[in-house]
Amino acid sequence: xxxxxxxxxxxxxxxxxxxxxxxxxxxxxxxxxxxxxxxxxxxxxxxxxxxxxxxxxxxxxxxxxxxxxxxxxxxxxxxxxxxxxxxxxxxxxxxxxxxxxxxxxxxxxxxxxxxxxxxxxxxxxxxxxxxxxxxxxxxxxxxxxxxxxxxxxxxxxxxxxxxxxxxxxxxxxxxxxxxxxxxxxxxxxxxxxxxxxxxxxxxxxxxxxxxxxxxxxxxxxxxxxxxxxxxxxxxxxxxxxxxxxxxxxxxxxxxxxxxxxxxxxxxxxxxxxxxxxxxxxxxxxxxxxxxxxxxxxxxxxxxxxxxxxxxxxxxxxxxxxxxxxxxxxxxxxxxxxxxxxxxxxxxxxxxxxxxxxxxxxxxxxxxxxxxxxxxxxxxxxxxxxxxxxxxxxxxxxxxxxxxxx
Amino acid sequence: xxxxxxxxxxxxxxxxxxxxxxxxxxxxxxxxxxxxxxxxxxxxxxxxxxxxxxxxxxxxxxxxxxxxxxxxxxxxxxxxxxxxxxxxxxxxxxxxxxxxxxxxxxxxxxxxxxxxxxxxxxxxxxxxxxxxxxxxxxxxxxxxxxxxxxxxxxxxxxxxxxxxxxxxxxxxxxxxxxxxxxxxxxxxxxxxxxxxxxxxxxxxxxxxxxxxxxxxxxxxxxxxxxxxxxxxxxxxxxxxxxxxxxxxxxxxxxxxxxxxxxxxxxxxxxxxxxxxxxxxxxxxxxxxxxxxxxxxxxxxxxxxxxxxxxxxxxxxxxxxxxxxxxxxxxxxxxxxxxxxxxxxxxxxxxxxxxxxxxxxxxxxxxxxxxxxxxxxxxxxxxx
Numbered sequence: 001x002x003x004x005x006x007x008x009x010x011x012x013x014x015x016x017x018x019x020x021x022x023x024x025x026x027x028x029x030x031x032x033x034x035x036x037x038x039x040x041x042x043x044x045x046x047x048x049x050x051x052x053x054x055x056x057x058x059x060x061x062x063x064x065x066x067x068x069x070x071x072x073x074x075x076x077x078x079x080x081x082x083x084x085x086x087x088x089x090x091x092x093x094x095x096x097x098x099x100x101x102x103x104x105x106x107x108x109x110x111x112x113x114x115x116x117x118x119x120x121x122x123x124x125x126x127x128x129x130x131x132x133x134x135x136x137x138x139x140x141x142x143x144x145x146x147x148x149x150x151x152x153x154x155x156x157x158x159x160x161x162x163x164x165x166x167x168x169x170x171x172x173x174x175x176x177x178x179x180x181x182x183x184x185x186x187x188x189x190x191x192x193x194x195x196x197x198x199x200x201x202x203x204x205x206x207x208x209x210x211x212x213x214x215x216x217x218x219x220x221x222x223x224x225x226x227x228x229x230x231x232x233x234x235x236x237x238x239x240x241x242x243x244x245x246x247x248x249x250x251x252x253x254x255x256x257x258x259x260x261x262x263x264x265x266x267x268x269x270x271x272x273x274x275x276x277x278x279x280x281x282x283x284x285x286x287x288x289x290x291x292x293x294x295x296x297x298x299x300x301x302x303x304x305x306x307x308x309x310x311x312x313x314x315x316x317x318x319x320x321x322x323x324x325x326x327x328x329x330x331x332x333x334x335x336x337x338x339x340x341x342x343x344x345x346x347x348x349x350x351x352x353x354x355x356x357x358x359x360x361x362x363x364x365x366x367x368x369x370x371x372x373x374x375x376x377x378x379x380x381x382x383x384x385x386x387x388x389x390x391x392x393x394x395x396x397x398x399x400x401x402x403x404x405x
Numbered sequence: 406x407x408x409x410x411x412x413x414x415x416x417x418x419x420x421x422x423x424x425x426x427x428x429x430x431x432x433x434x435x436x437x438x439x440x441x442x443x444x445x446x447x448x449x450x451x452x453x454x455x456x457x458x459x460x461x462x463x464x465x466x467x468x469x470x471x472x473x474x475x476x477x478x479x480x481x482x483x484x485x486x487x488x489x490x491x492x493x494x495x496x497x498x499x500x501x502x503x504x505x506x507x508x509x510x511x512x513x514x515x516x517x518x519x520x521x522x523x524x525x526x527x528x529x530x531x532x533x534x535x536x537x538x539x540x541x542x543x544x545x546x547x548x549x550x551x552x553x554x555x556x557x558x559x560x561x562x563x564x565x566x567x568x569x570x571x572x573x574x575x576x577x578x579x580x581x582x583x584x585x586x587x588x589x590x591x592x593x594x595x596x597x598x599x600x601x602x603x604x605x606x607x608x609x610x611x612x613x614x615x616x617x618x619x620x621x622x623x624x625x626x627x628x629x630x631x632x633x634x635x636x637x638x639x640x641x642x643x644x645x646x647x648x649x650x651x652x653x654x655x656x657x658x659x660x661x662x663x664x665x666x667x668x669x670x671x672x673x674x675x676x677x678x679x680x681x682x683x684x685x686x687x688x689x690x691x692x693x694x695x696x697x698x699x700x701x702x703x704x705x706x707x708x709x710x711x712x713x714x715x716x717x718x719x720x721x722x723x724x725x726x727x728x729x730x731x732x733x734x735x736x737x738x739x740x741x742x743x744x745x746x747x748x749x750x751x752x753x754x755x756x757x758x759x760x761x762x763x764x765x766x767x768x769x770x771x772x773x774x775x776x777x778x779x780x781x782x783x784x785x786x787x788x
Contacts, residue, residue, distance in 0.1 A: 027534075059596065142570075143420075143574065173410075174413050177417055177570055178532075180573075181532055184570065188573070191598075195585055195729060209580070209583070210474075211635055230737045238605060241733075242717065245721050246721060246722070253722065254723055257725075263722075266722055266730060268730075268732060332631065332635070333638045334638050334641070334646075337646075340584060388620060
């Protein structure tokens with residue numbers, strides 16, 4: 001080294017695209033906009049770009065990876081989610097991506113102008129038909145050691161020059177770092193939504209993470225559980241038990257979420273959800289929405305039981321309780337092991353109410369406070385004493401239940 | 406290759422901030438930059454952590470320090486060069502060879518005493534707009550030259566981006582540990598995220614609840630109730646954690662924890678560790694009840710159920726709304742055993758399977774029927 005300081009002196013001109021990624025791109029919060037911006041800035045420096053493709057693994061219960069497609073003329077990349085079964089599809093099995101994932105090639109470069117059928121990968125035929133002359137795919141490892149993919153393609157006669165290929169290789173680590181930050185944030189949002197629920201996940205990400213951070217909210221409450229679960233969990237093999245619980249929770253949770261409710265907790269075979277009440281005038285709407293969700297859930301359980309009967313499996317009997325009141329919602333637990341939970345007398349009353357489903361042989365029961373805005377949609381089932389609750393509560397049910405078997 | 410290129414190509418793939426900062430220090434010194442001390446200073450999103458410092462001194466192992474929210478809010482911190490850099494978002498540079506009376510931050514005296522000649526705090530800006538910082542120090546007579554400063558300045562954007570990837574990932578891991586538990590959080594981050602992902606594990610089970618919670622929650626004010634639950638869960642989770650167990654779930658006023666068994670030979674150890682945790686938790690509750698009594702707060706009465714068996718551990722729920730949960734017959738049994746605590750007037754009850762390796766530390770209380778379970782079970786308690 002002639003002179004350490006000179007050798008280390010920053011390059012007189014940092015690549016303008018590198019400079020953009022490190023500085024101006026900072027406020028961009030999502031990968032699709034970042035990829036679009038990256039492609040357009042490369043294009044603006046004379047880089048002959050026609051297509052960019054970036055595929056990144058994600059952590060989502062239903063989505064394996066997100067594919068980002070950019071074409072010259074677009075400002076933002078289009079995003080296509082890929083489900084887990086994509087790994088068994090020809091789209092993946094016959095793709096260059098698989099070759100990179102399996103480590104069978106460090107990079108893939110293909111001069112498509114000169115290529116002729118049969119092509120190594122079906123995608124090459126499509127790209128050639130679109131006028132692509134040169135194709136270059138590189139792995140883009142993230143710090144968690146997951147391997148993601150970036151591809152560029154051009155329609156220029158003669159394809160990319162060697163200095164353009166070298167420049168793209170040089171930009172990849174920086175592109176990877178800036179994308180990884182955005183992807184990890186998106187993954188954090190997904191995971192917290194998946195495991196804590198939409199609203200609780202949002203509150204935690206916004207920094208409501210200390211023990212005692214709690215708010216009181218008014219809501220219509222929805223609680224369900226499964227009759228005979230203890231016996232079933234003794235009798236059923238592991239796979240059948242998981243499948244049964246997943247089917248049952250899907251029948252209950254989907255109508256709740258579809259109508260804007262929030263699933264707060266799964267408790268063994270129980271599920272607690274709320275429909276928040278914005279203000280005093282909003283109570284009727286919340287109760288009617290919760291009732292609609294409960295009716296949908298009952299229909300969903302009927303459909304599930306139809307399928308179970310056909311498969312020779314025992315039918316499931318679930319009870320739903322509806323109530324309205326104020327609950328305390330926030331961080332409870334030990335200092336380093338918290339739960340975003342909901343507690344309060346209204347929660348206790350709802351779970352006690354649900355036990356009446358068994359005694360009264362009903363699929364749905366509601367408290368008087370819940371039923372009052374529901375009018376003729378609910379009928380009285382008389383006054384009942386609930387354990388731990390001093391006054392007897394007038395309990396309501398669905399009028400059609402007597403007729404529906 | 407410049408140090409910034411090294412950060413992006415290799416440094417970003419190192420597993421920890423400690424390895425990153427040590428690697429960067431070495432890279433810069435190999436390029437004749439006279440840095441002898443390099444620190445990363447971060448403000449953290451965590452229930453208990455107000456900030457974090459990762460400090461490299463040339464030739465020494467990297468030291469990581471975490472401090473609480475009270476430190477970040479203290480007067481000492483408010484008078485630091487770091488606080489000045491956070492507040493303005495601008496670099497802070499102080500030469501340490503000048504007259505002492507010009508030292509405007511208390512830390513400068515300590516640095517000078519260590520023989521340092523130049524001290525520089527550079528803000529680290531994240532994509533979110535948050536500001537963190539990197540501190541640089543030299544021992545070279547005359548301090549950093551303009552050429553050195555230019556290198557440091559050129560390294561900062563890449564350092565900021567790489568530090569942000571670590572920070573985002575660590576924050577995510579911490580939140581998952583906090584809300585799902587250590588083991589469940591680790592499994593989810595490693596990709597165990599789909600419904601049906603799960604496994605059967607053998608464990609000693611520890612289930613506790615708070616006696617009279619429904620009545621208390623109807624009677625107490627919100628803050629009193631939170632305080633009561635925090636004290637209760639603090640004792641229970643603290644004892645489980647101390648014994649090497651894992652808190653799986655909080656359910657209203659109840660908590661479920663496991664002490665996993667590595668293999669059949671490990672059952673005795675797991676059961677004894679769970680029993681030890683139960684005894685410790687009761688001792689902690691007694692102590693905290695004395696404090697609560699003095700403060701005029703309602704006392705805590707706990708029930709603990711102990712059992713050993715296989716549990717099913719994994720993702721259950723609706724397609725996009727999951728729970729990393731534990732289920733299976735053994736879970737039902739332990740909750741039923743615990744529900745006998747008020748009936749038998751005992752704080753700790755255990756099944757025969759749990760009690761057998763515990764010898765005389767548990768005594769038989771006879772056979773008792775458990776709800777939903779056909780045959781009456783022999784139940785054990787503390788002598």
